[in-house]
Amino acid sequence: MNAGLEHFLTVGALLFGLGVFAVLTRRNAVGLLMGVELILNAANLNFAAFARYVEHGIDGQVLAAFVIVLAAAEAAVALAIVLAMFRNFGTVHVDAVDRLRR
Amino acid sequence: MFETLALNAPSWSDLRHFVPETVLVVTFLLALMADLFARGRRPAGPFALALGGCLVALAAAVSSLPAGPRSILGDLVVVDGLAGFFRVLFPLIGAITILFSWASGEIMGPRREHKGEFYALVALMAFGMCVMASAADLIMLYLSVELVSLTSYVMAGYMRTSLRSTEASLKYVIFGSVSSGVMLYGLSLLFGLTGETTFVEIRAALLAGRADNFALLVAMVFVLAGLGYKIAAVPFHFWCPDVYEGAPTPVTALFSVGPKAAGFALMIRFFYTTLLSPGGGQAAAGAAAPDGVIVGPADWPLLIAILSVVTMTYGNLVALRQTNVKRLLAYSSIAHVGYLLMGFLMLTAAGLEAILFYLLVYAIMNLGAFLFVIALNNRLGGEEISDYAGLSTRAPWVALMMMVFLLSLTGLPPTAGFIGKMYLFAEVINRHWFWLAVVGALNSVVSLFYYMKIAKAMYFTPGERAPLRLEPLHTAVLILLAAPTLALGVYWTPFKNFVDRAVAGFAGLGG
Numbered sequence: 190m191n192a193g194l195e196h197f198l199t200v201g202a203l204l205f206g207l208g209v210f211a212v213l214t215r216r217n218a219v220g221l222l223m224g225v226e227l228i229l230n231a232a233n234l235n236f237a238a239f240a241r242y243v244e245h246g247i248d249g250q251v252l253a254a255f256v257i258v259l260a261a262a263e264a265a266v267a268l269a270i271v272l273a274m275f276r277n278f279g280t281v282h283v284d285a286v287d288r289l290r291r
Numbered sequence: 292m293f294e295t296l297a298l299n300a301p302s303w304s305d306l307r308h309f310v311p312e313t314v315l316v317v318t319f320l321l322a323l324m325a326d327l328f329a330r331g332r333r334p335a336g337p338f339a340l341a342l343g344g345c346l347v348a349l350a351a352a353v354s355s356l357p358a359g360p361r362s363i364l365g366d367l368v369v370v371d372g373l374a375g376f377f378r379v380l381f382p383l384i385g386a387i388t389i390l391f392s393w394a395s396g397e398i399m400g401p402r403r404e405h406k407g408e409f410y411a412l413v414a415l416m417a418f419g420m421c422v423m424a425s426a427a428d429l430i431m432l433y434l435s436v437e438l439v440s441l442t443s444y445v446m447a448g449y450m451r452t453s454l455r456s457t458e459a460s461l462k463y464v465i466f467g468s469v470s471s472g473v474m475l476y477g478l479s480l481l482f483g484l485t486g487e488t489t490f491v492e493i494r495a496a497l498l499a500g501r502a503d504n505f506a507l508l509v510a511m512v513f514v515l516a517g518l519g520y521k522i523a524a525v526p527f528h529f530w531c532p533d534v535y536e537g538a539p540t541p542v543t544a545l546f547s548v549g550p551k552a553a554g555f556a557l558m559i560r561f562f563y564t565t566l567l568s569p570g571g572g573q574a575a576a577g578a579a580a581p582d583g584v585i586v587g588p589a590d591w592p593l594l595i596a597i598l599s600v601v602t603m604t605y606g607n608l609v610a611l612r613q614t615n616v617k618r619l620l621a622y623s624s625i626a627h628v629g630y631l632l633m634g635f636l637m638l639t640a641a642g643l644e645a646i647l648f649y650l651l652v653y654a655i656m657n658l659g660a661f662l663f664v665i666a667l668n669n670r671l672g673g674e675e676i677s678d679y680a681g682l683s684t685r686a687p688w689v690a691l692m693m694m695v696f697l698l699s700l701t702g703l704p705p706t707a708g709f710i711g712k713m714y715l716f717a718e719v720i721n722r723h724w725f726w727l728a729v730v731g732a733l734n735s736v737v738s739l740f741y742y743m744k745i746a747k748a749m750y751f752t753p754g755e756r757a758p759l760r761l762e763p764l765h766t767a768v769l770i771l772l773a774a775p776t777l778a779l780g781v782y783w784t785p786f787k788n789f790v791d792r793a794v795a796g797f798a799g800l801g802g
Contacts (some may be wrong), residue, residue, distance in 0.1 A: 205476055235479035239482050243482075244482070248430075252430050255430055255433070256433070263437065266464065270461055273460070
C-alpha cells in the first residue's frame with residue numbers, strides 16, 4: 190500500500206493532538222516546550238505533504254524550512270527564560286511561579 | 292488596483308520601497324554594537340542611536356507617503372496605504388518608548404551591564420511590527436509574528452533578577468508559542484486547501500470554490516486564535532494581565548499599543564484580503580466605497596460581534612475589581628480591543644477607517660496613561676491606586692494630564708477618545724447592528740467607574756501634601772501626549788484625512 194496525503198495528514202493531526210495534550214497536562218516548563226515543538230512539527234509535516242500532493246511546487250517546503258529555523262530560535266529564547274526561572278525560583282515547575290495577582 | 296500587482300522576482304531595487312524597515316534593522320544592529328562599548332551609568336550611545344534611527348525611519352515613512360500598492364521582495368511584502376499608515380505609527384511608538392525609558396528606574400536601574408540592549412530591542416520590535424503590517428504571504432505572516440513575539444518575550448523578562456518580570460516572560464513565552472503553533476497549524480491547513488501561499492492567490496482559490504467549507508472554518512479559527520492572542524482578545528487573553536503587571540512598565544506601555552496595533556494590522560490585511568471578494572471599482576475615500584462580499588466559511592459578522600462583546604464585557608467587568616493600576620490598564624486594554632473589533636464586523640472601508648483612527652488615538656492616550664504610571668513609579672516606588680492619594684495637591688498638572696487620558700479612555704468629550712468611539716459606533720449603527728451598539732455603550736459606562744477610581748484617589752482621597760517633582764523628561768513627554776489627546780477631540784480633520792488616505796490606498800480594498 191502506498192502512503193497518500195491522508196496518511197500524512199493523519200500523522201500530522203495526531204502529532205498536533207499530542208502536542209496540545211502535552212501543553213495542557215505537563216507542569217514542567219521544559220515538557221511544555223516539547224509539546225510546542227510537536228505542534229510546530231505537525232504543521233511542518235502538513236506543509237511538506239501539501240507541497241507534494243496539492244501544490245506540486247516548493248513553497249510549502251520553503252515554509253517548512255523557515256519554520257524549522259524559527260523553532261530553533263524560539264527554543265533558544267524559551268530555554269533562556271526557563272533558565273532565568275530556575276535561577277530565580279529554584280524550580281522549573283510552572284505551578285510554583287505565581288507571584289503576580291497578589 | 293490588484294491587476295497592477297504583477298508577480299515579480301525579488302530584487303535589490305525593491306529596497307527603495309522598504310526604507311523605513313531597512314533603517315530600523317540597521318539601527319538595531321548599530322545599537323547592539325554600540326552597547327558593547329557603552330560606559331557609565333546610562334548607555335547614551337545605544338539610546339541616541341535607537342532614538343535617531345526611529346526618528347529617521349519615521350521621517351522616511353512620512354516622506355514616502357502616499358505609498359502606492361506595490362508588491363515587493365518576491366510578493367512577500369506589499370507596500371500600500373495600510374502599510375504606509377502603520378510604518379508611521381510604529382517608529383513613533385518606538386521613539387516615545389525609548390524616550391521615556393531613558394529616565395525610568397526599572398529599565399536603567401537594576402541591571403549592571405548591557406543596559407543598551409533595551410533600546411536595540413525596541414528598534415527590532417518596531418521593525419517586526421512594520422513587517423507585520425505589510426506581510427502579504429503566509430511565510431511573512433508567520434515570520435513577522437514570531438519576530439515580534441520573540442522580542443517581546445525577552446523584553447518582558449528584561450529585569451532578569453526580578454521574580455515578577457521572570458514570571459511575566461515565562462507566561463508570555465508559553466502562551467505565545469502555543470498560540471503561534473496553533474496558528475501555524477491553521478496556516479498549513481489553509482495552504483493545503485488552496486495550494487497557495489500569498490494572500491491574493493488564496494483569495495482567488497477561495498473564490499473559485501476550491502476549498503471545503505468546514506476545513507476552511509477550522510483553518511480560519513486557528514488563524515484567528517493566533518492573531519487573537521496577539522491583540523489579546525477574549526478567549527486568548529490569559530497571558531495579558533500577568534504579563535502587563537510583571538513586565539517593566541515601559542515595556543508594558545509598548546506592549547499595550549505596539550504589538551496590539553500590529554496584530555490588528557495583520558488581521559486587517561489577512562482577513563480583508565482573503566475573505567473579501569472585491570466590490571469592483573475604485574474605493575473613494577469616505578464616500579460610497581463599494582463594500583465587498585464576504586466569502587468566508589461561516590457567519591463572519593456574527594462571529595466577530597460575539598468576540599467583540601465577550602472581549603469588551605470581560606475586560607471591563609474584571610477591571611472593576613483591580614487595585615493595581617498596571618493590571619487595571621491591562622484589563623482596560625482588553626476592553627478596548629473589544630471596541631476595536633466592532634469596526635471589523637462587515638469588513639467595510641468605513642469600518643477600517645474607524646479602526647485605524649481609533650488605533651491612532653488609543654496609542655496616544657494609552658501611552659500617556661502608562662507614562663503617568665512610569666513617572667510616578669520612579670518617585671513613589673509603586674503602582675497601586677492608593678499610592679496616588681492626594682496627587683492633585685502634590686502635582687496638580689500631572690494629575691490634570693492623567694485626568695485627560697482617563698476621560699479619553701472612557702470616551703468622553705472633548706477628548707480624542709470620544710471622536711474615535713464615535714466613528715466606531717457610527718459604523719456599527721450604519722450597518723444596523725443596534726444591539727451591539729447598545730452593549731458597547733453600556734460597556735463604556737461601566738469603564739467610567741474604574742477609570743474614575745483613579746481620579747477619585749487623585750482628587751478626593753487625602754494623602755501626603757509634600758509637592759512631588761517628576762523627571763523633567765517624563766513631564767515633557769506627558770505634555771507631548773496630553774496635548775494631542777485634547778486637541779484631537781476638538782479638531783481631528785487632518786488625522787481623519789490621513790486615515791482616509793491610508794484606507795483609500797489599501798490593496799485589500801482594491802485601492
